[in-house]
Amino acid sequence: DTEVTQTPKHLVMGMTNKKSLKCEQHMGHRAMYWYKQKAKKPPELMFVYSYEKLSINESVPSRFSPECPNSSLLNLHLHALQPEDSALYLCASSQGVLETQYFGPGTRLLVL
């Protein structure tokens, strides 16, 4: 299984809502990543987990809260988002931090 899955595929939420994005991989990878991608721009790194511990937070606002409950799962909890947070949110995983990253299909988020 060389797949990274993400749910939901699409999400529409209001600025007062709380929602979560989910990412799962069963490749035994020990590094997992959250990226944000705006239209026609490259992905921007948000968070990196290595061995289930947060190793990088790229100064992301606290309205985004990552969680790694186990080595296969990565969540991104969303609260009080702004319309400018609307984007494609991509999850990726890799065997180690310098290895090839495998990307999920992304969750397209719209904040109204």
Next chain:
Amino acid sequence: KNEVEQSPQNLTAQEGEFITINCSYSVGISALHWLQQHPGGGIVSLFMLSSGKKKHGRLIATINIQEKHSSLHITASHPRDSAVYICAVNTSGSRLTFGEGTQLTVNP
């Protein structure tokens, strides 16, 4: 100036043509990646290179560490190759620094 520069930004080709996309970087790297992104979002990792050349099917990637330059070649291009191709480099640890991408359109 971006640490990773790609050229061209946009490329239109006829089916069957040989295609080259270039990537130059200005920082020390441990590895360079070529990624493909189709409309709708999913990203596929095509190659990870730290030296030399790799080939997979009709795709070839080369890197020249001394010149800080990499190329992605597509032989016998096909409309299904139409996508955004992104060059990314590992600069420090797990961080990837991305180029702006090259939008490739292959017409039948």
